[in-house]
Amino acid sequence: MPPARPGWWCDAVIYEVYVRSFADSDGDGVGDLRGVRERLPHLARLGADAVWLTPFYASPQADGGYDVADYRAVDPLFGDLSDADDLVRAAHELGLRVIVDIVPNHTSDRHPWFREALAGDGRDRYHFHPGRGPDGSLPPNDWESVFGGPAWTRVADGQWYLHLFAPQQPDLNWENDAVRAEFDSVLRFWLDLGVDGFRVDVAHGMVKAAGLPDIGRREQARLIGSQRLPFFDQDGVHEIHRGWRRLLDSYDGRRIAVAEAWAPSAERLALYVRPDELHQAFNFAYLQAPWDAGALRRVIEDSLRATTSVGAPTTWVLSNHDVVRHTTRYGSLRRARAAALLMLALPGSAYLYQGEELGLPEVTDxxxxxxxxxAFHRTEGQDGLRDGCRVPIPWSARGPSYGFGPGGSWLPQPAEWGGLSVEAQTGDPASTLELYRAALATRRAHPALGAGGDDGGLDWLPVPPGLLAFRRRAADGGGVVCVANTTDRAVEIPRPGGPEGRLLLSSAPAATGPGAPGGTAAGEAGAGAGEAGTTAGEAAVVVAPDSCSWWAI
Structure with a gap:
């Protein structure tokens, strides 16, 4: 087994900021870098170790900034380069590291390179090909855009260019040396400014299969993550990532890269985090797992086995800017709170998406x-409803855009969000915000949590069907037991750690309030639960439905 790679990222809690929707400093209704900088103390108080910023580069915003026209410039919508520099410095002063998005699979169609290509110069930096059929009027192959519709657009002289996403996002040709050299330069530009790493967008898509073969079926987006496709998870991407790893290590050995990579198995995903490649990869299998004890255990075991085999840390994530918020996806805030505690007890690194600490639901209307x-304006691709998780988050209980900014917000916020704001939840021990603050503080302080323990792993414990329980061990012999109940009924179990076991934290306190579902996460048998008639202090507890609790043993 390869030795584990030590580093700050191994057990970091990394908070995703969707820049457009986090905080607006100038009143134009769109979040910006200065707004992020002014709200960084919230992340420090929450207990995050790092902040990941979605793209803020010069862009026509055809896909929320993931269509980049200039990788070395800040779009005026978000500020300027001095704002980026100020943000990085302020984050470091608060003990927060900064990860920025890099988008290497495609550029904007407004990028100077693509404009040159349309004029006939430098087309080999993209994928331009003649069409099929006697007059070239058919696309070069049957590939479909992830956003729906064909993955090819024809230009005036009859050739076609590839875009796995929107037509405004032409795919780069990574077989071209100029493309590789340009991105090495871009990475160095931001590393020299002081960023601590990169989230690599579409890290699995930068190399296409030789000959661009047909796939032979429709609805190709549904295949992503379940099987290898000729445009995703090709082996050639790993050479690129190894080069980037050497570049990152040439700085101080503490700069990282995180792969947004869809792979058909945990073993394929682990290839992206081999010792000479990237540091982390998003665990989408965990994000997609249902609220079911058996399914969760399987994906946890598969994830840990695969990453341990290459000596890498595992990552865990419940929500991000591309998926339905897990409060809505799981069907209730009660389950979302339980899922958060379960995730934060697992060994490895956890990613939080802005607003999940407030228990925000998806905006579906x-x-x-x-x-x-x-994707909303195209067909047969993604569901096109990603805007629902991108609604600007609330900071205050009242006022313009609930404290998001002095004006309105680029997407309308629900009226009830004032009660879910940072202001409304702060100081309320039953709130979701205070649950997250307590969980992150406990995770950081306890020697058995995070990457702690004598082996960084976990031991499963026997529990009734529908429950999960595992122990994280500390080097001193103590530890923490995490118990999650994914059923809709209370279940009595032996007290974790025996009579001396001590409840550290639970997801469903016996209280109500903004963001709190009420109920009891782990009550003493006989103290209101009473199924077995035992008395408080005896070695039995009742685990409430859809809850999670941590016990010191």
């Missing part, structure tokens, strides 16, 4: 005319 997700 946005008017069609305000939606900006490009």
């Amino acid at each position: 946005l008017p069609d005319e305000v939606r900006q997700d490009p």
Whole structure:
């Protein structure tokens, strides 16, 4: 087994900021870098170790900034380069590291390179090909855009260019040496400014199969993550990532890269985090797992086995800017709170998405005319409803845009969000915000949590069907037991750690309030639960439905 790679990222809690929707400093209704900088103390108080920023580069915003026109410039919508520099410095002063998005699979169609290509110069930096059929009027192959529709657009002289996403996002040709050299330069530009790492967008898509073979079926987006495709998870991407790893290590050995990579198995995903490649890869299998004890255990075991085999840390994530918020996906805030505690007890690194610490639900009733997700305007691709998780988050209980900014917000916020704001939840021990603060503080302080323990792993414990229980061991012999109940009924179990076991934290306190579902996460048998008639202090507890608790043993 390869030795584990030590580093700050191994057990870091990394908070994703979707820049457009985090905080607006100038009143134009769109979040910006200065707004992020002013709200960084919230992340420090929450207990995050790092902040990941979605793209803020110069862009026409055809896909929320993931269509980059200039990788070395800040779009005026978000500020300027001095704002980026100020943000990095302020984050470091608060003990927060900064990860920025890099988008290497494609550029904007407004990028100077693509404009040159349309004029006939430098087309080999992209994928331009003649069409099929006697007059070239058919696309070069049957590939479909992830956003729906064909993955090819024809230009005036009859050739076609590849875009796995929107037509405004032409795919780069990574067989071209100029492309590789340009991105090495871009990475160095931001590393020299002081960023601590990169989240690599579409890290699995930068190399296409030789000959661009047909796939032979429709609805190809549904295959992503379940099987290898000729445009995703090709082996050639690993050479690129190894080069980037050497570049990152040439700095101080503490800069990282995180792969947004879809792979058909945990073993394929682990290839992205081999010792000479990237440091982390998002665990989408965990994000997609249902709220079911058996399914969760399987994905946890598969994930740990695969990453341990290459000596890498595992990552865990419940929500991000591309998926339905897990409060809505799991069907209740009660389950979302339990899922958060379960995730934060697992060994490895955890990613939080802005607003999940407030228990924000998905906004499902946005008017069609305000939606900006490009997939919404295309067919047969993603569901096109990603705007629902991108609604600007609330900071105050009242006022313009609930404290998001002095003006309105680029997407309308639900009226009830004032009660879910940072202001409304701060100081309320039953709130979701205070649960997250307590969980992150406990995770950081306890020697058995995070990457702690004598081996960084976990031991499963026997529990009734529908429950999960595992122990994280500390080097001193103590530890923490995490117990999750994924059923809709209370279940009595032996007290974790025996009579001396001590409840550290639970997801469903016996209280109500903004963001709190009420109920009891782990009550003493006989103290209101009473199924077995035992008395408080005896070695039995009742685990409430849809809950999670941590016990010191």
